Amino acid sequence: MAEEKTETGARSRPEDRAAPGKGTGHPIGRMFLIGSIASAIGVAGVLLIDWFPVQASAGAEDVDLLYDVTLIVAIPIFVLVMAVAIYSVVRFRARPGDMRDGAPIHGNARLEVVWVAIPAVIVCGLAAYAWVVLDEIEAREPDSLQVSVRAQQFAWSFQYPQPGGRPVESEELVLPAGRQVNFTINAVDVIHSMWIPAFRIKQDAVPGIQTETRAVPIRAGRYDVICTELCGAGHSTMRQNVRVLPPSEFDRWLAGQRGAAGASGGAAARTETGAQTGARTPLQVGAQG
């Protein structure tokens, strides 16, 4: 697009190089116009792309907005780079046999200050915004549900601590909608990383220490829980589900788990939940050799 607009400029006589293009306005003005249009198209384009998985947590919207804002800031910068590069190539390109040199410009202090200052302000603004979002998505709410996550090669398991009783064990992650969940994560063998893309959260599970992350699920449904830290031969099979239920159903599920555990032991409960939910059974691939 930029090429077509400036084609006449490229064909203009070399003496015109220093002077603004005739009749079509100042080259920088034209580039600004073309750049603005291209930026607008670019911004519209990337906003139309459905980048993200479904927003299933309260923080997801904030994260997506931060991403979109960054793109909106970044696209005009990219367009500026492309526009200057393409414009220069088209307009200042040497014809065959042209042995002259360009204008001996060594620099321009004012311009250099500008392109130090503006990016510095932009990135500081983005950093501040990101900090605010981070504080928001990591804010601890009272009365959060506690879930312990245990990672091992190559499966996740989950524990729901019960006041005054044994924790409920589950191979499936089931959560209530509308209440903050506080995950405490740990690994038994090597480093894993729990990623729930629909919640926009990820946290490494590290052997020897306990890590934490939290999210507020807001939509009932079934979402992926993926391991994103290379953990051995079975790493790509370490994918399970999280099931988000309305609070009342969640309470029923938890009570059922408690009952099942009390009645017939954890193993039976596990088989039962596995069967009824169709949770993906992780393929056990031993570290070979």
Place this chain on the structure above:
Amino acid sequence: MTTVGRFRAPGWWRALLYMPIGVALSLGLVVGTRALIGKPEIFDGAAITTVALFIVPFAFLIGIGCFDYWFRWASGAPTVPEDHSGHGADSWRDYFRVNTDHKVIGIQYICTTFVFFILGGLMAMLIRMELLAPGRQLVDPNTYNSLFSVHASLMIFLFIIPVFAGIANYVIPLMIGAPDMAFPRLNALSFWLLPVAGVMMLASYLAPGGAFATGWTAYAPLSTEMPLGQNFFTIAVQFAGASSIATALNFLVTIITMRAPGMTFFRMPLLVWANFSTSLLVVIATPFIAGSQFMVLLDRAIGADFFNPGGNGDVLMYQHIFWFYSHPAVYIMMLPGFGIVSEVVTANARKPIFGYRMMAFSLLAIVVLGFTVWAHHMFVSGMFSWLRIPMMITTLLIAVPTGIKIFSWLATLWRGVIHLTTPMLFALGFITMFTLGGISGIMLGMIPVVIHVSDSYFVVAHIHYVLFGGSVFTIFAGIYFWFPKMTGRMYDETLGKLHFWLSFVFFNLTFGPMHLVGIDGMPRRVADYADQFATLNAIISVSSFLFGLSFLIFLYNMIASWRFGPAAEANPWRAKTLEWQVTSPPPRFNFDEIPTIVGGPYEYGVPGAVHGVFREKSKAVPVGASAGMRGE
């Protein structure tokens, strides 16, 4: 030469003799030690292999002759008088021996590293074949993990880092008016360490349990638990790292002490500045990865428990030490490319580089800031959480000096007389693609975003935008740009342009869609993926095959032109820096007359300006003042 003489003189025969001796020595050492300390199993294959991985390379290096001079000197034996017989290459055989000529070493470096680039590229093709569709196509998961691990390790440690050292090795002494590097024998050793490291990484495929499969990052405790192949990585990194450090020291001393009279720091070409900055990074940072890998090795070999949580080890410490090298390593892989692009852009736009001093200072700013951002690789690692905020701010601030460079190159184009040669096309491709990589880098610096996309395909897209669209494009630009100087022949411009356009298009089709699958939830380093990503992955794979094929054009162009290309002029680009003022290829000791520097390196369009004059003809013929430039 007699048979005995053949095995006594430095060279391949002696190396072939010494290597089995090295194996026997390792065996004796391990068996002897184990017998001495009373181990029940005296013969331990893994231990012997590990010790041999240290001893055999030294047997090879000693055999081929890297240490002859030093050994004689250290033992007080009469040394061979320095007659520079090791300099230069009269036949292809001279490239296969220990040679102390920086120009020969530069070409040795470049050819060797491109061999590893091809091998690493073939692994990338296998990776994409496996990912062509969900489910298993080609290899089992463990082999898949080893493929991307060896791919990344070869590309980083055996291609990008050393190929820049190779280009700089050839060009920098010429650019600063020096007859060679400061330490020619160390330079030769630096080169010969490289094939050792590369062959060791490849040889890990022969180890029981397969090649190392923990990624190039080799996070503990996975790396401390994997089979023997992992040792090939930890030890190969020592050799590659030693090579890097030795070369960097050599560059620092050469640049500081061997500049031609009159070449002040601010008259140095920007490629020299770039390699000066890179070398600072290398000597300060590389010991950290050496340390991290030694600790992994000690954990594996003798149960040192540095990273074993059960033994009071600290798992996260590995990542801190590793990234304290590996983030600066990103700039080690980028700054020399910045230098190449500065040279290519200024010569092909026929204009002085815009804001020369800011270009130099921004390199130093990146060196300093580069050491303050390592933990942005660890935002979800579980490290102490307050560190994330300062690391986010410094990470984003690096965009400022990088931006200075991008804008200055663009301003250099403005009102120039632009020649769209192949190196210039690659430089322009670099400027635009690196900007995209920088933008995704900003996103990866912002904690809430990176919590979502870290360790996803978004990161894979980002590193390939900065390392392929960034570094490798500048490598191509540099190879095309100095090809006439190195070989004395001209490459085929049409094939070069075809190579650029195919690379540019398929590069974007390969790595662009990876941003999308990454944000949408596809983790990296997986042999299999959810069905929802099938379409985009098929597109990525097919593009990557075509991308791989486009490299064959480059390969053909280089080989055919080196052999049959038309003779190159001394200065085909009418550039002003010193290397273009001598013949192509340059005389054996670079300058028959020592140049004196009287001005800046990029005085295009300034009437009467010169960069250097040669002593004998001082006032008569200004260097770089070819007729075409001043004749208008």
